[in-house]
Amino acid sequence: MKRLPPLPALHTFLITAQCCNFTRAAEQLHITQGAVSRQIAGLEEHLGYTLFHRQARGLSLTAEGLEWLPRIQQVFGLIDEAVEQVGAHRETLQLKASTCVMRWLLPRLLQWQRERPDVPVELTTTVQHGLDFHREQFDAAVMYGAPPDSSLASLHLFDEQLTPVCSQPLLDGPVPLHSPSDLDKHLLLHPTRDQRDWKAWLKAADVNLNTLGKGQHFETLDLAMSVASQGTGVAIGDWSLIGDDLSAGRLVMPFDLKVKTGLGYYLVFPQKPGPSPQLRELMEWLVVQAQAR
Known part of the structure; x- marks a missing residue:
C-alpha cells in the first residue's frame, strides 16, 4: 500500500484550493506563506503531479487538482463529523483570557485544536485582569499583571x-x-x-x-x-x-x-482540586509554546 500523504498537507491543499491564493491560505491557517508553498510543493512531489498552476495573478487548479478537491472536502467532512460525534461526550475545557493576550494565544489554541481535537477548549475573553474561581466557572485563565499571589496556582508564560x-x-x-x-x-x-x-x-x-x-x-x-x-x-x-x-x-x-515593565502573563488555576490531566497537558503545552518565542 502506498504511503498516504500527511494530513496537514491535505488540509493546506483544501484551504489553498478554496481561495486559490497562498497569502490568503496562510492567513486562514495562521502559518507563513512560505510554509503553505512548501507544504503544497511537498504534497505534489509525494503524488507525482502538480495540483496548481502558478500564475502571475494567482493560482488555479490543474485537472488533477480539480479531481482531488471534492474528494478532500469529503474526507475532511467525515473527519469533522467524527470529531463531533465521538467527542460529544468529552468535557470541554473552559479557559478565560484577557483580550490583550489574544494576539498570542488564539493562534496557539487553534494549533492545539488541530493537534488535539480530542481535548476541546472553549475560550472566553475579558477586558478585566482579575478572576474569582469561586464565582466564575473556569478551569484556568491566562491573565496579565503582577505575579499572582499564593491564593492561586500559576505558571509563568512570559514578561x-x-x-x-x-x-x-x-x-x-x-x-x-x-x-x-x-x-x-x-x-x-x-x-x-x-x-x-x-x-x-x-x-x-x-x-x-x-x-x-x-x-x-x-x-x-x-x-x-x-x-x-x-x-x-x-x-x-x-x-x-x-x-x-x-x-x-x-x-x-x-x-x-x-x-x-515588571508585569507579565500567567496561566492561573485553582489550588484545589488541581488541574485535570487534560488541562495540565494544555497548560504545559502553552508554556512550551511561550518558551519557544
Whole structure:
C-alpha cells in the first residue's frame, strides 16, 4: 500500500484550493506563506503531479487538482463529523483570557485544536485582569499583571517587554527613524487610552518628545498593531505578543531596546482540586509554546 500523504498537507491543499491564493491560505491557517508553498510543493512531489498552476495573478487548479478537491472536502467532512460525534461526550475545557493576550494565544489554541481535537477548549475573553474561581466557572485563565499571589496556582508564560514597532515601508521612507529622537517626526500610536507604555519606553531610552500627547489612541493592542502595519505611524507594543508579526514581516522593530515593565502573563488555576490531566497537558503545552518565542 502506498504511503498516504500527511494530513496537514491535505488540509493546506483544501484551504489553498478554496481561495486559490497562498497569502490568503496562510492567513486562514495562521502559518507563513512560505510554509503553505512548501507544504503544497511537498504534497505534489509525494503524488507525482502538480495540483496548481502558478500564475502571475494567482493560482488555479490543474485537472488533477480539480479531481482531488471534492474528494478532500469529503474526507475532511467525515473527519469533522467524527470529531463531533465521538467527542460529544468529552468535557470541554473552559479557559478565560484577557483580550490583550489574544494576539498570542488564539493562534496557539487553534494549533492545539488541530493537534488535539480530542481535548476541546472553549475560550472566553475579558477586558478585566482579575478572576474569582469561586464565582466564575473556569478551569484556568491566562491573565496579565503582577505575579499572582499564593491564593492561586500559576505558571509563568512570559514578561511584558515594550518596544516601538512600525511597517518596513515607513522605516525605509523619507522621514528618518534612525534614533529614538526621530520619533518626534512620526505619528505615535497608543494601544490604550493613556500613554503609559510610550512613557515607560521613552524614559528608558532617555528621550523627551514634543509630540507624545498628539498621537492616536486605540482601545486594543490589535487595532494599534494593524494601523502600524499599514504604515500610518509607530506603535508601542509588547514584544512577547507580536513575535508572529515580526517573524512574518508585518511589523519591524526600528530600535533594539525592549523595556520590561515588571508585569507579565500567567496561566492561573485553582489550588484545589488541581488541574485535570487534560488541562495540565494544555497548560504545559502553552508554556512550551511561550518558551519557544
